Amino acid sequence: MRANRNCRLLVFLFVISLLVGSIGLPVSAETTKKLELYVGNTTAYVNGGSVKLDAPPVTQDGRTLVPVRFISEQMGAKVTWDGAKKQVTIVQGSKTIILTINSNKVLVNGKSATIDVPAKIINDRTMAPVRFVSEQLGYNVEWVAESKKVIIDNSKVPTAPVSIISKDLEGEKVIIKNNGNADVDMSGWKLISVEGNQVFTFPDGFILKKGQTVTITSGKNAYSNPPSVLKWTNAYIWNNDGDAAKLADSEGRVISTLPQVETFDIEPLI
Secondary structure (H helix, E strand, O other): OHHHHHHHHHHHHHHHHHHHHHHHOOOOOOOOOEEEEEOOOOEEEEOOEEEEOOOOOEEEOOEEEEEHHHHHHHOOOEEEEEOOOOEEEEEEOOEEEEEEOOOOEEEEOOEEEEOOOOOEEEOOEEEEEHHHHHHHOOOEEEEEOOOOEEEEEOOOOOOOOEEEEEEEOOOOEEEEEEOOOOOEEOOOOEEEEOOOOEEEEOOOOOEEOOOOEEEEEEOOOOOOEOOOEEEEEOOOOOOOOOOOEEEEOOOOOEEEEEOOOOOOOOOOOO
């Protein structure tokens, strides 16, 4: 009898250990996500599965607006609405984005930025520029004109720890930093003036050392002092009234973006 009780006790303890162990195991989160939305269509696709939207994407002034809550939450962000201020706040990790309805001014981590098409309320749903929000949250955006399809994808988001850390519109200087622990070959990478649609291509063999910066200069005072300073052109590139900078790798994948930041003291948007 005692042997049977000991046997049952051992089995019981074994089962409990399995349950505890399974509870302690981390659940593997889905690391890649692909969203497909069609202008004028309330059916979207998330990793191939269909999802019904409350409102379809629309195009206005050459920009595609999508339901902000849907895309933000699909990207793992939290969305809150302040009806009194008509503001949408999107929070993902350390990134906070505040958009005000019908305002071209947004706040990104407390800094004022300018977007060409503001967030709007359409058919009682808050719609936001898909490219701005998606890229701020670390996703790539592709537009397929033939089918009027927007593809939002993080499977191709690179892990290169390179970012645009500052942009002097009047001084015509952009500073890029390698924040990682390894050198990065930036051959064929591109720095893009979004407003002016002008492109600087990094020369073949250019290596940005770990922890180091490179300054891209333009305008009448442009100069070159490799590897810390590279000259783009003596022409004026940046729109002083507001021009976002974008950094893409040699395969065209967006590595970093930096919206235009106002030089005056930032006040809360109302």
